[in-house]
Amino acid sequence: MKKYLFVLRKPAHSGAFVQEMLDIILTTAAFDQAVSVLWLDAGVFALKRHQQPEGYGFKDTAASLAALALYDVTDLYTEAETLAEYGLVADDLALPVQVLPRQAIAAFMQDFEVIFSA
Template sequence: MKRLSVIFNKAPYGSQAGRELLDIALMAAAFDMEISAIFIEDGIRQLLNNQQPDILHMKSHSPTFKAMELYGIETVLIDRDDLLKQNIAQEQLLEVAKITSGDVIKGHIAGSDFVFML
């Protein structure tokens, strides 16, 4: 089975990168691949609870992250150091991800057959 890592590294609003990567991950799940969602840098903000994009006249795609497990995306990782740099507490995030070290994430990416990042 091929492994795909989708790396979210951009804030949720201001570009469509987060939504597009989420769509890629969900579509790839239909092709019997092992898919991992990895959140680093500003991408961690994709998982913040209580987002209010309607203020910007945008739709929220954040709730769709809760459906990843239903699509078979069971590996969801957040870089611990980036979480600290963003000054975000774990309690502020959707409960879909495992917080881990950058070295574990690098190893996970290195073991992937395909990597997507926008």
């Protein structure tokens, strides 16, 4: 089994990108692969609680995020500095994530055989 890391950097409602990436993540996990997700930069907003994107014509990604646990995708991460830059704390997020310091990200990524980043 390969270890996959998906790095999401784009905001949740910047088009179909996040939904498509979540679909790829769930598909990968459905084939019993080890899947982890790392949210960086504006991508962390995909995790923010109490979003109401329907009013802006976007699909709510909350259902897809909730499906991560159903597919055993529970290794979820973000970066401490990213949260601080956007005035967020882990309690503001809809999913339980492990918060890593920026200086640990490169070493963290070395543990994966396949990395998707966009």
